[in-house]
Amino acid sequence: MEQSITIRVRYPEVDAMGYLHHSRFLQYFEMGRIELLRSLGFSYADLEKQGVFFVVVKVECRYKAPARYDEELTLVTRVVKQTQVRIDHAYELRRDGILLAEANTTIACVGRDGQLMAIPDFLAPKE
Amino acid sequence: MEQSITIRVRYPEVDAMGYLHHSRFLQYFEMGRIELLRSLGFSYADLEKQGVFFVVVKVECRYKAPARYDEELTLVTRVVKQTQVRIDHAYELRRDGILLAEANTTIACVGRDGQLMAIPDFLAPKE
């Protein structure tokens, strides 16, 4: 399971150095997860309406090169591992093939009360 | 009713020009409204828990001079007018007395359903 999206860097996302702020990369990775889910036929907005939430419990990001305003970036997102309650994703963000950042995240499934819950069966990876 | 707060410009709030992004001013004005409310003894977080929300229905902002990263700004917020469902605020944002921006907003009281509702009596201005 892998999905590629294109993101254009917005003006208020860069900082005084003219670089995409390092915190914004995490927002792009979230977009990658959401579009990967959509490509599998699921809307995260709908999941939340049904009481299924995913929270980020761990992030690791290695920044290799800066991204600048108005550049078009390509983000590849893939599922690395899925357990009953957690999903691990890996990300590669590139501009014209040049690797800008690599990252890994772990998200956990929680209910409306914020407590851990099993990932619904319909989201389980197909055999 | 008037309240003054100090805000230090954060790094990811400035843009590639090194200026506080014009959209961020509105976030500062919201902080001004919230602190004005707190100075009157009310917590906006608590109001929301009680089902009392305020949404912005109108903003006018005139930008006079830029603010830069790490500068300490002073924001004066005051109530200009209050009706049964709306409150008008005025704002002046300054650095060392220099006017950076003047603004006016109208907020409306809504319930959990997003429908207009009367501002609770305990928030009504004292005679």
Place this chain on the structure above:
Amino acid sequence: MEQSITIRVRYPEVDAMGYLHHSRFLQYFEMGRIELLRSLGFSYADLEKQGVFFVVVKVECRYKAPARYDEELTLVTRVVKQTQVRIDHAYELRRDGILLAEANTTIACVGRDGQLMAIPDFLAPKE
């Protein structure tokens, strides 16, 4: 001169009410201006490299209805008036034809030093 773009509301752009934060609308309007410029053959990123900057000097926005996470919005941006140093834009943001917000901005052309300068001839409206 008018340009329409589609914007999908991102997760960190909505607030605790689940509504697109009112400050984010201004970031969308900026995207509208930039894409209008691109449709005319100009890159704002390139203009900045040439020392031509535009700063927002005035914003008026009337919010009519909320936008929510993951909704696809349509923003129409048009030039209302252009003088030697200023451009006035008008905006209409809609979801499925429903008007969510109307706005007007004035931007001014400045140089690297932040001082007003004449809008370069190549950006002047064609007769």
Place this chain on the structure above:
Amino acid sequence: MEQSITIRVRYPEVDAMGYLHHSRFLQYFEMGRIELLRSLGFSYADLEKQGVFFVVVKVECRYKAPARYDEELTLVTRVVKQTQVRIDHAYELRRDGILLAEANTTIACVGRDGQLMAIPDFLAPKE
């Protein structure tokens, strides 16, 4: 070298779940680094004017519990290791003693051209 700061969660920093968005934690950690520097007598804004920049090359963050709008959080930032070009920091973000997140970052010193450079002597840790 360790520094503690207090941060109140702002309204547009929380997401539709009412939780501080996970990307915002990185912005808080940056504030921690900047205030740690200030406590040592240095202004990051001034360093940048002198052509000394720090870019984030690595982030690891483990999220333990959510933070909500208007909560007052305490962030402890400390230097773990400093080489000629890099500084490693560790962070603990708490609310009323409860650990919300632990993180580590590596920042590298770069010049105006974005190339690695030695951290200036005046920033070297005192013996």
